[in-house]
Amino acid sequence: MASRQQVQSLTEETICPICLDFFADPVMLECDHNFCRSCITQCWEKKEINSCPECREEFPEINLRINRALANLAEKARQIKLNPKEKESKLHCEKHQEELKLFCETDKKLICLICRDSREHRDHRFLPFDEAVEIYKDQLKSSFDSLTEKKSAVLETEQKQKLKISEVREQSSSLQTHITSEFTKMHQILTEKEQRLLRDLREEEERILEPMEKKLREIQENLNSIEEKLSKLQKQMEQKDELIFLKEEACWERRISDEDHKLSVSAAVLSIGKYKDLLQYRAWKEMLNFINPGKSLYINFSDCKSSCEETKLAPRVPD
Known part of the structure; x- marks a missing residue:
């Protein structure tokens, strides 16, 4: 066997x-x-x-x-x-081939009656097989019940932790949406301000350039007229017939005298201060009209004040 x-x-x-x-x-x-x-x-x-x-x-x-x-x-x-x-x-002892009837509590193993009397197990504590099974089953059940309670407590703690994590994530998502919305509004305000200034600049440019370009056309027409007369005078100077020369010369002299007049230059400048000086400050000041502070919002205008003092302007704080 x-x-x-x-x-x-x-x-x-x-x-x-x-x-x-x-x-x-x-x-x-x-x-x-x-x-x-x-x-x-x-x-x-x-x-x-x-x-x-x-x-x-x-x-x-x-x-x-x-x-x-x-x-x-x-x-x-x-x-x-x-x-x-x-x-x-x-269920028999490997060493003595005897039935295992005892449980050695000291060595935590099953032994036979011969093992109990051996030097190896001298002064050890023993329990009958069935009694040992009952005792250790009770101990295991107690440990099992204790671990079951701990598991329930840990599961409850786990659910609470998951809930806290979920709350933070939901709060973060809500704040991200709020930040995006608020900055979209500010971007829109700045974009509208930018487009308005660019439109005003184009209109002012057209208004200033219109009389200047008109004056330029007048100057160019006068220049063309002079060049045309110079050409004719050049031909007159090359005239060989003295009689014809004197006859045409009298007409040219009178005509040049009648048309002689001085030209002036039309000048104007753009409103540079409106489009350059303190542009960021004026845009920020306009944005203050759209700011709606919450109850917990604290606005510190110290930085704004120092910036205004550098430009010799007093800051205006909205009511």
């Missing part, structure tokens, strides 16, 4: 690492590790890449080899475990 150690060794070799039971239809992978066919199939169904559960080696293709020898060995181990005689032998 197989010894207990032999049975245990045989049992360990015939246990599937996945289901922890005797192999059923065992198959071998390319890495030489064995598993139940159904176990490895179900394991791979949950993964994108097929790999060995023990050594983690990956397999691009499924190649399962039937291990008939291991299947026979697993069946024999199953029969030995189910054998009543073998099952009964587990």
Whole structure:
């Protein structure tokens, strides 16, 4: 009859690492590790890449080899475990082959009556098998109940912590929306101010340039007239006939005298101060009319005041 150690060794070799039971239809992978066919199939169904559960080696293709020898060995181990005689032998001392009737509280192990009287267990405390089972079951139940209560308390604490985290996240999301909204309003105010100033600048530019461009056209027309007369005078100077020369010369002299008049330059400048000086301050001042402070808002105008003092302007704080 197989010894207990032999049975245990045989049992360990015939246990599937996945289901922890005797192999059923065992198959071998390319890495030489064995598993139940159904176990490895179900394991791979949950993964994108097929790999060995023990050594983690990956397999691009499924190649399962039937291990008939291991299947026979697993069946024999199953029969030995189910054998009543073998099952009964587990309740006997390995050293003395006597029935295990006592529990050594000192060494925390089952012993037979011969072990109790041996030098190894001298002065140790013993309990009957059934009484030891009852005592330790009660202790385990007490520990189980205590851990159950702790688990409930931890679960409650976990829920509270999750609630606090959720509250912070919701608050953060709300504040992000608020910040975006408020800055959108300020961007809109600044954009409108920018567009208004640009429009005023374009209108002022057109208003100033209109008479100046009109004067420029007048100057250019006068210039064209002079150039035309110069051309004619040049031809007159080249006239060979003296009679014709004197006749035309008298007309030219009178005409030039009649049309002679002075031209002036039209000048004007843009309102530079309106579009350049303290532009940021005036835009900020205009934004104050749109600010609606909350109850907890504290506005410190010290920085504004110092900036205004540098530009020799007193700050105006809205009512």
